[in-house]
Amino acid sequence: MSRHLIPVMLRCEGKSCCIVGGGRVAERKAAGLLHSGATLTVISPSITDGLQVMLDNNQLRWIKRPYNEGDLQGAFLVYAATDDLEVNDAVMREARGRGILVNVADHSEKGDFITPGVVRRGRLVLSVSTSGAGPSVSVAITTKLEETFGLEYEAYLDFMYDMRERIKSRVHDPLVRARLLRRLACSGVLEQIRSGEFDGWTELEMDRWIAENREE
Numbered sequence: 757m758s759r760h761l762i763p764v765m766l767r768c769e770g771k772s773c774c775i776v777g778g779g780r781v782a783e784r785k786a787a788g789l790l791h792s793g794a795t796l797t798v799i800s801p802s803i804t805d806g807l808q809v810m811l812d813n814n815q816l817r818w819i820k821r822p823y824n825e826g827d828l829q830g831a832f833l834v835y836a837a838t839d840d841l842e843v844n845d846a847v848m849r850e851a852r853g854r855g856i857l858v859n860v861a862d863h864s865e866k867g868d869f870i871t872p873g874v875v876r877r878g879r880l881v882l883s884v885s886t887s888g889a890g891p892s893v894s895v896a897i898t899t900k901l902e903e904t905f906g907l908e909y910e911a912y913l914d915f916m917y918d919m920r921e922r923i924k925s926r927v928h929d930p931l932v933r934a935r936l937l938r939r940l941a942c943s944g945v946l947e948q949i950r951s952g953e954f955d956g957w958t959e960l961e962m963d964r965w966i967a968e969n970r971e972e
């Protein structure tokens with residue numbers, strides 16, 4: 757097997773991202789980019805109905821023609837997602853020359869990164885890759901994860917985020933902080949959210965929990 761790949765979480769907000777191609781694969785990559793706040797440009801002579809809806813909602817810019825060398829200037833990231841191997845290769849070469857991160861839809865090993873299968877639960881992001889071996893396996897695993905990690909994780913992680921911020925502002929000793937965060941993780945809040953018994957903590961309740969749990 758080739759060298760292992762490093763998973764990363766990319767911040768795309770306000771960055772210029774390109775998709776070359778306007779088919780089914782391009783549409784899926786666009787859907788992934790939309791919520792990131794990226795500035796999205798699609799270069800393709802035709803686009804799917806789904807991409808057309810995004811265009812109508814001003815969520816992307818469409819350059820309605822085949823890709824030309826030079827189109828990637830200023831991009832942070834690009835997906836080469838046409839059904840033409842040679843075009844995808846040309847996109848990959850231009851990206852390489854400009855130091856732009858590139859994903860090649862028909863040949864994962866040619867690009868800089870692979871698009872994993874993703875499960876999102878608010879702040880929780882689970883991503884699955886078979887390092888290009890088989891998207892059907894990624895999809896099967898993603899489906900299992902969707903069942904295991906239900907919608908309750910969104911509220912749970914929002915709660916954990918608020919509490920962590922609170923603890924950071926109230927407790928300055930790093931050892932005490934770490935202990936509190938460990939205790940919080942086993943405090944049963946997740947189970948309460950799951951069973952519908954949890955309706956959030958007021959600032960007073962947060963501070964009370966911190967005071968009660970900060971000592972050994």
Ligand SMILES: C[C@@]1(CC(=O)O)C2=NC(=C\c3[nH]c(c(CCC(=O)O)c3CC(=O)O)Cc3[nH]c(c(CC(=O)O)c3CCC(=O)O)/C=C3\N/C(=C\2)[C@@H](CCC(=O)O)[C@]3(C)CC(=O)O)/[C@H]1CCC(=O)O
Nearest residue numbers: 861862863864870871872873885886887888890891892894
């Ligand atoms: C997970 C997901 C994420 C996403 O794309 O968003 C994803 N593929 C998905 C769906 C999907 N893929 C394919 C079909 C058609 C049915 C089938 O054949 O099974 C469907 C179903 C559909 O399209 O509906 C076929 C296929 N895929 C690739 C090739 C080319 C090749 O292998 O060289 C071919 C053969 C093309 C052909 O021969 O024509 C390549 C890649 N697909 C990857 C990811 C990357 C590897 C991820 C990993 O490491 O595991 C990688 C390497 C490239 C990349 O980075 O994009 C997404 C699930 C979305 C969901 O959750 O529903």
Ligand SMILES: NC(=O)c1ccc[n+]([C@@H]2O[C@H](COP(=O)([O-])OP(=O)(O)OC[C@H]3O[C@@H](n4cnc5c(N)ncnc54)[C@H](O)[C@@H]3O)[C@@H](O)[C@H]2O)c1
Nearest residue numbers: 777778779780781782799800802822823838839843861862
């Ligand atoms: N990564 C994945 O998940 C995945 C899944 C299925 C297929 N694939 C591969 O991805 C590629 C695209 O698949 P698809 O189903 O989206 O194909 P598709 O036929 O639906 O779309 C191809 C798109 O590329 C555009 N195009 C063609 N030539 C172009 C050019 N010179 N410049 C710009 N755009 C051009 C077409 O107008 C069309 O919009 C295929 O090569 C396929 O093998 C990848």
